[in-house]
Amino acid sequence: MEIKTSEFTLSSPMVSMCPKDNKPEYAFIGRSNVGKSSLINMLCRNKKLAKTSSTPGKTLLINHFIINREWYLVDLPGYGFAKRSKKEVQKLDQMIRGYILEREQLVNVFVLVDVRLEPQAIDLEFINWLGLSSVPFAIVFTKADKLTPTKVKANVAAYEKKMLETWEEMPPYFVTSSEKSQGRDDVLAYIEQITKSLKE
Ligand code: GTP
Ligand code: MG
Numbered sequence: 001m002e003i004k005t006s007e008f009t010l011s012s013p014m015v016s017m018c019p020k021d022n023k024p025e026y027a028f029i030g031r032s033n034v035g036k037s038s039l040i041n042m043l044c045r046n047k048k049l050a051k052t053s054s055t056p057g058k059t060l061l062i063n064h065f066i067i068n069r070e071w072y073l074v075d076l077p078g079y080g081f082a083k084r085s086k087k088e089v090q091k092l093d094q095m096i097r098g099y100i101l102e103r104e105q106l107v108n109v110f111v112l113v114d115v116r117l118e119p120q121a122i123d124l125e126f127i128n129w130l131g132l133s134s135v136p137f138a139i140v141f142t143k144a145d146k147l148t149p150t151k152v153k154a155n156v157a158a159y160e161k162k163m164l165e166t167w168e169e170m171p172p173y174f175v176t177s178s179e180k181s182q183g184r185d186d187v188l189a190y191i192e193q194i195t196k197s198l199k200e
Contacts, residue, residue: 001188001189001191001192003043003044003045003067003068003188004068005066005067005068005069006044006046006049006065006066006067006073007065007066008049008063008064008065009064009065009066009072010063010064011061011062011063011064012061012062012064013061013062013095014062014095014098014099015062015098015099015102015103018062018064018099018103019064019072022105023066023070023071023072023105024071024072024105024107024194024195024198025064025071025072025073025074025103025105025106025107026071026072026073026074026106026107026108026109026110026191026194027073027074027075027076027099027100027103027106027108027109027110028040028073028074028075028076028109028110028112028140029076029078029079029096029100029109029110029111029112029126030078030079030111030112030113030123030140030142031078031079031080031081031112031113031114031120031122031123032056032057032077032078032079032080032081033054033055033056033078033081034078034112034113034114034142034143035112035114035142035143035178036050036059036075036076036078036112037050037051037052037058037059037075038050038052038142038178039110039112039140039142039176039178039187040065040073040075041178042176042178042181042184043073043184043187043188044065044067044073045181049065050063050065050075056078056081056083057077057078057081057083057084059075059076059077059078060077060092061077061095062074062075062076062077062095062099063075063076070195071191071195072105074099074106076096076099077092077095077096079092079093079096079122079126080122097129100130100133100135101133101135106135107136107194107195107198108136108137108138108191108194109130109135109136109137109138110137110138110139110140110187111123111126111127111130111137111138111139111140112139112140112141112142113139113140113141113142113159114141114142114143115141115142115143115144115146115147115152115155115156115175116143116146116147116155117155118155118158119158119159119162119163124162124163124166127139127163127171128166131167137171138171138172138173138174138190139159139171139172139173139174140173140174140176140183140187141155141156141159141173141174141175141176142176142177142178143177143178143179144175144176144177144180144182144183145177145179145180145182146177152175156173156175172190174186174187174190
Protein backbone atom coordinates (compact mmCIF):
# COMPACT_ATOMS: atom_id res chain seq x y z
CA MET A 1 0.00 0.00 0.00
CA GLU A 2 1.16 3.46 -0.80
CA ILE A 3 0.93 6.23 1.78
CA LYS A 4 0.21 9.33 -0.24
CA THR A 5 -0.61 11.73 2.56
CA SER A 6 -0.12 11.71 6.31
CA GLU A 7 -1.29 14.63 8.40
CA PHE A 8 -1.64 15.40 12.09
CA THR A 9 -5.32 15.73 12.97
CA LEU A 10 -5.62 16.31 16.70
CA SER A 11 -4.45 15.46 20.22
CA SER A 12 -7.09 14.45 22.75
CA PRO A 13 -6.93 13.90 26.51
CA MET A 14 -9.89 11.51 26.41
CA VAL A 15 -11.85 9.34 24.03
CA SER A 16 -14.87 11.67 23.95
CA MET A 17 -12.69 14.33 22.33
CA CYS A 18 -11.28 12.14 19.55
CA PRO A 19 -12.27 12.74 15.88
CA LYS A 20 -15.97 12.22 15.27
CA ASP A 21 -15.88 10.92 11.69
CA ASN A 22 -16.19 7.17 11.43
CA LYS A 23 -12.90 6.26 9.78
CA PRO A 24 -11.12 3.07 10.86
CA GLU A 25 -8.08 3.50 13.07
CA TYR A 26 -5.00 1.58 14.16
CA ALA A 27 -3.36 2.38 17.50
CA PHE A 28 0.19 1.88 18.76
CA ILE A 29 0.78 1.03 22.37
CA GLY A 30 3.68 -0.19 24.47
CA ARG A 31 6.11 0.80 27.16
CA SER A 32 7.41 4.32 27.18
CA ASN A 33 10.38 4.71 24.82
CA VAL A 34 9.73 1.45 22.96
CA GLY A 35 9.45 3.36 19.67
CA LYS A 36 5.72 3.98 18.99
CA SER A 37 6.08 7.49 17.59
CA SER A 38 9.18 6.51 15.59
CA LEU A 39 7.31 3.58 14.04
CA ILE A 40 4.46 5.85 12.90
CA ASN A 41 6.99 8.20 11.32
CA MET A 42 8.75 5.29 9.63
CA LEU A 43 5.49 3.91 8.21
CA CYS A 44 4.57 7.36 6.86
CA ARG A 45 8.12 8.19 5.75
CA ASN A 46 7.67 11.46 7.60
CA LYS A 47 10.18 12.01 10.41
CA LYS A 48 8.40 15.08 11.70
CA LEU A 49 4.90 13.64 11.97
CA ALA A 50 4.86 12.23 15.51
CA LYS A 51 7.10 13.71 18.20
CA THR A 52 9.85 11.37 19.36
CA SER A 53 12.44 11.66 22.12
CA SER A 54 15.22 9.64 23.71
CA THR A 55 13.65 10.54 27.07
CA PRO A 56 10.65 8.35 27.99
CA GLY A 57 7.26 10.02 28.43
CA LYS A 58 7.22 12.16 25.29
CA THR A 59 3.72 11.29 24.11
CA LEU A 60 1.10 12.23 26.73
CA LEU A 61 -2.11 12.49 24.72
CA ILE A 62 -4.08 10.44 22.18
CA ASN A 63 -2.72 11.66 18.83
CA HIS A 64 -4.60 11.09 15.58
CA PHE A 65 -2.88 11.16 12.19
CA ILE A 66 -5.02 10.86 9.07
CA ILE A 67 -3.55 8.69 6.31
CA ASN A 68 -4.57 9.07 2.66
CA ARG A 69 -7.57 10.99 4.07
CA GLU A 70 -9.09 7.55 4.68
CA TRP A 71 -7.95 6.04 7.96
CA TYR A 72 -6.07 6.99 11.12
CA LEU A 73 -2.88 5.95 12.83
CA VAL A 74 -3.10 6.71 16.55
CA ASP A 75 -0.07 7.40 18.73
CA LEU A 76 -0.72 6.70 22.41
CA PRO A 77 1.26 7.52 25.56
CA GLY A 78 3.46 4.69 26.81
CA TYR A 79 2.77 2.67 29.91
CA GLY A 80 5.17 1.73 32.68
CA PHE A 81 7.26 4.86 32.92
CA ALA A 82 8.66 4.61 36.45
CA LYS A 83 9.63 8.23 36.98
CA ARG A 84 6.06 9.44 37.38
CA SER A 85 3.84 9.93 40.36
CA LYS A 86 1.24 7.26 41.09
CA LYS A 87 -1.50 9.71 40.16
CA GLU A 88 0.03 10.47 36.77
CA VAL A 89 0.52 6.76 36.02
CA GLN A 90 -3.14 6.14 36.89
CA LYS A 91 -4.32 9.03 34.73
CA LEU A 92 -2.40 7.80 31.69
CA ASP A 93 -3.50 4.23 32.30
CA GLN A 94 -7.14 5.36 32.35
CA MET A 95 -6.62 7.40 29.19
CA ILE A 96 -5.11 4.43 27.33
CA ARG A 97 -7.51 1.75 28.56
CA GLY A 98 -10.56 4.02 28.22
CA TYR A 99 -9.59 4.76 24.64
CA ILE A 100 -9.03 1.09 23.78
CA LEU A 101 -12.28 -0.11 25.34
CA GLU A 102 -14.58 2.69 24.19
CA ARG A 103 -13.31 3.68 20.78
CA GLU A 104 -15.58 1.96 18.29
CA GLN A 105 -13.52 2.95 15.24
CA LEU A 106 -10.47 1.16 16.64
CA VAL A 107 -9.99 -1.94 14.51
CA ASN A 108 -6.56 -3.13 15.59
CA VAL A 109 -4.00 -2.40 18.30
CA PHE A 110 -0.29 -2.84 17.66
CA VAL A 111 1.51 -3.74 20.88
CA LEU A 112 5.15 -2.76 20.59
CA VAL A 113 7.83 -4.68 22.44
CA ASP A 114 11.58 -4.05 22.42
CA VAL A 115 13.13 -7.05 20.66
CA ARG A 116 16.28 -6.70 22.79
CA LEU A 117 14.54 -7.60 26.03
CA GLU A 118 13.25 -10.86 27.38
CA PRO A 119 9.45 -10.94 27.79
CA GLN A 120 8.48 -8.23 30.29
CA ALA A 121 5.69 -8.82 32.82
CA ILE A 122 4.12 -5.43 32.10
CA ASP A 123 3.79 -6.20 28.37
CA LEU A 124 2.46 -9.71 28.96
CA GLU A 125 -0.12 -8.32 31.40
CA PHE A 126 -1.20 -5.72 28.88
CA ILE A 127 -1.47 -8.34 26.13
CA ASN A 128 -3.54 -10.58 28.41
CA TRP A 129 -5.81 -7.66 29.24
CA LEU A 130 -6.35 -7.05 25.50
CA GLY A 131 -7.22 -10.72 25.09
CA LEU A 132 -9.68 -10.68 27.99
CA SER A 133 -11.22 -7.51 26.56
CA SER A 134 -11.53 -9.14 23.10
CA VAL A 135 -9.50 -6.39 21.43
CA PRO A 136 -7.82 -7.52 18.17
CA PHE A 137 -4.08 -6.93 18.28
CA ALA A 138 -0.74 -7.75 16.69
CA ILE A 139 2.73 -7.62 18.22
CA VAL A 140 5.44 -5.40 16.76
CA PHE A 141 9.02 -6.09 17.80
CA THR A 142 10.98 -2.82 17.64
CA LYS A 143 14.63 -1.76 17.36
CA ALA A 144 15.73 -4.88 15.43
CA ASP A 145 18.71 -2.89 14.08
CA LYS A 146 20.24 -2.99 17.55
CA LEU A 147 20.79 -6.78 17.47
CA THR A 148 22.21 -9.27 14.98
CA PRO A 149 19.58 -11.08 12.89
CA THR A 150 20.43 -14.32 14.72
CA LYS A 151 19.80 -12.73 18.11
CA VAL A 152 16.55 -11.18 16.84
CA LYS A 153 15.35 -14.61 15.75
CA ALA A 154 16.27 -16.17 19.08
CA ASN A 155 14.48 -13.43 21.04
CA VAL A 156 11.34 -13.68 18.92
CA ALA A 157 11.35 -17.46 19.41
CA ALA A 158 11.71 -16.97 23.18
CA TYR A 159 8.78 -14.54 23.11
CA GLU A 160 6.64 -16.98 21.21
CA LYS A 161 7.46 -19.71 23.71
CA LYS A 162 6.46 -17.44 26.59
CA MET A 163 3.21 -16.44 24.84
CA LEU A 164 2.30 -20.07 24.23
CA GLU A 165 2.29 -20.66 27.99
CA THR A 166 -0.98 -18.68 28.10
CA TRP A 167 -2.15 -18.38 24.50
CA GLU A 168 -3.25 -21.09 22.11
CA GLU A 169 -1.33 -19.51 19.27
CA MET A 170 1.04 -16.67 18.63
CA PRO A 171 -0.83 -13.56 17.47
CA PRO A 172 0.27 -11.94 14.18
CA TYR A 173 3.66 -10.31 14.70
CA PHE A 174 6.17 -8.13 12.88
CA VAL A 175 9.88 -7.55 13.32
CA THR A 176 10.71 -3.89 12.68
CA SER A 177 13.37 -1.23 12.79
CA SER A 178 12.40 2.40 12.40
CA GLU A 179 16.05 3.23 11.73
CA LYS A 180 16.22 0.86 8.76
CA SER A 181 12.54 0.87 7.71
CA GLN A 182 12.50 -2.87 8.36
CA GLY A 183 9.01 -4.42 8.46
CA ARG A 184 7.36 -1.42 6.81
CA ASP A 185 5.79 -3.30 3.88
CA ASP A 186 4.49 -6.09 6.10
CA VAL A 187 2.83 -3.78 8.63
CA LEU A 188 1.25 -1.69 5.87
CA ALA A 189 0.03 -4.80 4.03
CA TYR A 190 -1.57 -6.02 7.27
CA ILE A 191 -3.34 -2.68 7.74
CA GLU A 192 -4.45 -2.64 4.12
CA GLN A 193 -5.91 -6.12 4.36
CA ILE A 194 -7.96 -5.18 7.44
CA THR A 195 -9.12 -1.87 5.94
CA LYS A 196 -10.21 -3.67 2.78
CA SER A 197 -12.11 -6.36 4.72
CA LEU A 198 -14.09 -3.61 6.48
CA LYS A 199 -15.37 -2.34 3.16
CA GLU A 200 -16.65 -5.76 2.05
P1 GTP B 1 6.90 7.66 24.52
O1 GTP B 1 6.15 8.61 23.65
O2 GTP B 1 7.75 8.35 25.51
O3 GTP B 1 6.01 6.64 25.15
O4 GTP B 1 7.97 6.85 23.61
P2 GTP B 1 7.78 6.16 22.17
O5 GTP B 1 7.39 4.75 22.36
O6 GTP B 1 6.92 6.98 21.29
O7 GTP B 1 9.29 6.15 21.62
P3 GTP B 1 9.97 7.10 20.52
O8 GTP B 1 9.45 6.79 19.18
O9 GTP B 1 9.92 8.50 20.99
O10 GTP B 1 11.47 6.53 20.54
C1 GTP B 1 12.23 6.47 21.74
C2 GTP B 1 13.71 6.41 21.40
O11 GTP B 1 14.02 5.18 20.73
C3 GTP B 1 14.16 7.52 20.44
O12 GTP B 1 15.47 7.94 20.83
C4 GTP B 1 14.21 6.82 19.08
O13 GTP B 1 15.13 7.40 18.19
C5 GTP B 1 14.64 5.41 19.47
N1 GTP B 1 14.12 4.41 18.51
C6 GTP B 1 12.84 4.17 18.19
N2 GTP B 1 12.74 3.18 17.28
C7 GTP B 1 14.00 2.79 17.00
C8 GTP B 1 14.56 1.79 16.14
O14 GTP B 1 13.88 1.05 15.42
N3 GTP B 1 15.93 1.66 16.15
C9 GTP B 1 16.73 2.43 16.93
N4 GTP B 1 18.05 2.22 16.89
N5 GTP B 1 16.23 3.38 17.75
C10 GTP B 1 14.89 3.56 17.79
MG1 MG C 1 5.79 8.61 21.68
